[in-house]
Amino acid sequence: MRKVLILAKRELSAYFYSPMAYVIAALFLLMVGVIFLWGVRVPFLKIELEPVFRSGAESTLRPLFDVLAYGLAVVVPLLTMRLVAEEFRSGTIETLMTAPVTDAAVILGKFLGAFVMYLFLLVATGIFFTLVVVFGKPDWGVAGMGYLGMVLLGGAYISVGLFASTLTRHQLVAGLIGIAILAFFTSGLYLVVLTVPAEYAQSVAKLNMITYFADFSRGVFDTRGLVFFLTVTAFFLFISVKVLESRRWR
Amino acid sequence: MIDVKHLTKYYGRTLAVDDISFHIDAGSVVGFLGPNGAGKSTTLRILTCFMPATSGSATIAGYDVFKQSLQIRGMVGYMPENVPLYPEMRVREYLMFRAALRGMKSKQRSLAVDRAAEKCWLVKPEDMMRRRIDQLSRGYRQRVGLADCLLHDPKVLVLDEPTIGLDPAQVREMRNLIRSLGEEHTVILSSHILAEVEQLCGKLIIISGGKIVAQGTPDELRRQVSGPSRVIVELRGGQAEQMAKAVADVDGVRDVQHSRAGNWTRLTVQGAEDADLRQDVADLVAAKGYHLRELRREIGSLEDFFVQMTYEQITRD
Numbered sequence: 152m153r154k155v156l157i158l159a160k161r162e163l164s165a166y167f168y169s170p171m172a173y174v175i176a177a178l179f180l181l182m183v184g185v186i187f188l189w190g191v192r193v194p195f196l197k198i199e200l201e202p203v204f205r206s207g208a209e210s211t212l213r214p215l216f217d218v219l220a221y222g223l224a225v226v227v228p229l230l231t232m233r234l235v236a237e238e239f240r241s242g243t244i245e246t247l248m249t250a251p252v253t254d255a256a257v258i259l260g261k262f263l264g265a266f267v268m269y270l271f272l273l274v275a276t277g278i279f280f281t282l283v284v285v286f287g288k289p290d291w292g293v294a295g296m297g298y299l300g301m302v303l304l305g306g307a308y309i310s311v312g313l314f315a316s317t318l319t320r321h322q323l324v325a326g327l328i329g330i331a332i333l334a335f336f337t338s339g340l341y342l343v344v345l346t347v348p349a350e351y352a353q354s355v356a357k358l359n360m361i362t363y364f365a366d367f368s369r370g371v372f373d374t375r376g377l378v379f380f381l382t383v384t385a386f387f388l389f390i391s392v393k394v395l396e397s398r399r400w401r
Numbered sequence: 402m403i404d405v406k407h408l409t410k411y412y413g414r415t416l417a418v419d420d421i422s423f424h425i426d427a428g429s430v431v432g433f434l435g436p437n438g439a440g441k442s443t444t445l446r447i448l449t450c451f452m453p454a455t456s457g458s459a460t461i462a463g464y465d466v467f468k469q470s471l472q473i474r475g476m477v478g479y480m481p482e483n484v485p486l487y488p489e490m491r492v493r494e495y496l497m498f499r500a501a502l503r504g505m506k507s508k509q510r511s512l513a514v515d516r517a518a519e520k521c522w523l524v525k526p527e528d529m530m531r532r533r534i535d536q537l538s539r540g541y542r543q544r545v546g547l548a549d550c551l552l553h554d555p556k557v558l559v560l561d562e563p564t565i566g567l568d569p570a571q572v573r574e575m576r577n578l579i580r581s582l583g584e585e586h587t588v589i590l591s592s593h594i595l596a597e598v599e600q601l602c603g604k605l606i607i608i609s610g611g612k613i614v615a616q617g618t619p620d621e622l623r624r625q626v627s628g629p630s631r632v633i634v635e636l637r638g639g640q641a642e643q644m645a646k647a648v649a650d651v652d653g654v655r656d657v658q659h660s661r662a663g664n665w666t667r668l669t670v671q672g673a674e675d676a677d678l679r680q681d682v683a684d685l686v687a688a689k690g691y692h693l694r695e696l697r698r699e700i701g702s703l704e705d706f707f708v709q710m711t712y713e714q715i716t717r718d
């Protein structure tokens with residue numbers, strides 16, 4: 152366990168050294184800011200979202216979170232694509248895996264490092280929440296559930312992104328694979344539900360991360376959602392460990 | 402200390418290491434020598450538990466590299482070829498991280514880092530330990546890699562091509578360092594350069610095409626490699642075939658080849674193992690009244706052998 156923390160710390164500091172992480176963080180905050188202050192309007196896709204922060208609006212970050220759930224499916228894989236792929240590309244995997252650490256510790260450490268980085272980003276959205284608090288009377292329960300949902304969703308997204316990063320030595324490929332998997336679990340499943348026979352549709356719909364997240368962002372605590380996100384996270388971490396092991400076996 | 406039996410490794414369908422076996426005693430410096438693609442790095446990667454072999458077994462200090470890899474990783478220091486490091490870290494930060502990964506407590510960690518840095522001459526430009534790794538020269542990266550291996554005072558040091566890419570002065574420093582490390586540790590290193598391992602190592606293992614083609618101390622190998630002695634004679638004064646036949650009839654001569662060297666005939670005379678046929682050949686030449694231009698004994702050098710091995714492999718491929 153101590154080694155997991157040591158690895159996580161190195162991973163986190165690597166973020167602070169890398170310009171890429173700053174670019175992603177800036178992108179993320181820009182996205183949040185735009186949604187918050189100006190809203191999103193893409194008539195072509197029939198997307199119309201009023202600014203979250205406007206007079207007369209409900210004082211909550213909920214619409215923001217709902218959009219972010221999709222936006223993060225792109226941002227998180229960009230944040231995690233480096234994690235394992237870069238070790239293979241630069242060859243440091245060799246020094247890392249010949250030190251007395253297990254594959255599981257390496258994966259957990261990397262997950263934790265990225266997760267803390269993600270939490271920093273989440274904390275940064277607090278600026279906007281502060282505005283909501285100052286200018287309105289938010290429902291603290293809903294806000295709390297919204298943030299809990301974001302934390303759980305983030306964990307699941309990061310484990311998917313980390314998994315994608317174990318598959319290849321090319322960061323960009325890893326990023327794209329991660330985005331593809333997440334796009335499937337967030338948007339792609341809507342299409343699947345429409346095409347499969349009705350009796351399966353319901354079970355397929357149960358795999359959609361957004362459905363569970365929507366409960367949290369509405370302010371409802373749902374144990375099923377909690378279990379779902381934790382299971383997804385654990386599952387992708389598990390197969391990441393397996394892939395990391397098997398890549399050295401070949 | 403290190404026991405390898407029938408180790409074989411396939412990468413997919415390419416055979417990289419082909420049924421090799423060897424033994425290494427504690428406290429010796431052993432050199433793996435072989436041409437590019439011989440399977441040196443692959444063998445070292447298996448020994449350091451980076452990847453498992455396809456078949457065969459390997460143990461270090463009684464621990465199995467497949468089943469007890471964590472114990473082995475704890476007592477082996479490994480420097481991969483090309484010395485991979487995290488470019489964004491600072492030297493001290495990197496070494497502290499590696500020491501922590503090895504399970505050292507913070508006070509001990511600092512001491513270990515200072516000690517290793519001093520051994521590898523990382524203390525000299527005063528700010529060296531604070532520099533970013535991606536701004537270091539090749540030689541200094543190499544030293545950082547080596548310092549990393551020494552942090553935990555490992556019983557076994559595995560260095561994959563430790564002197565490649567260094568300037569002559571640094572090569573000499575590195576060799577001295579390895580030699581001094583050999584006093585307390587078991588050191589395994591790989592190299593393409595015969596002269597280097599010949600000087601440094603008590604034992605050489607020459608591998609080519611995934612197989613061990615020779616192993617032993619440099620002296621043993623030299624004897625093994627030179628084989629039967631040869632005498633080279635250049636003469637004239639008769640027909641080439643005749644002269645060759647005359648020399649072939651000398652006692653102790655096993656075989657004679659002849660070739661032209663300008664107006665002269667060159668004979669390559671093979672004798673028994675330790676025989677020196679110069680005297681006998683000279684007597685014959687005098688008796689027959691041939692003119693003699695050159696007469697020398699040739700002992701096959703390790704270098705010849707090594708080049709020949711490399712060459713054979715290239716022609717085989």
Ligand SMILES: Nc1ncnc2c1ncn2[C@@H]1O[C@H](COP(=O)(O)OP(=O)(O)OP(=O)(O)O)[C@@H](O)[C@H]1O
Nearest residue numbers: 412415416417435436437438439440441442443444
């Ligand atoms: N990751 C890999 N995947 C597939 N084949 C590999 C891999 N690594 C090495 N090989 C092959 O295995 C053989 C042995 O390679 P190895 O790296 O062990 O040679 P080496 O003796 O270290 O050579 P060099 O002196 O060039 O470092 C080569 O034919 C090489 O092409």
Ligand SMILES: [Mg+2]
Nearest residue numbers: 441442443482
């Ligand atoms: Mg090599």
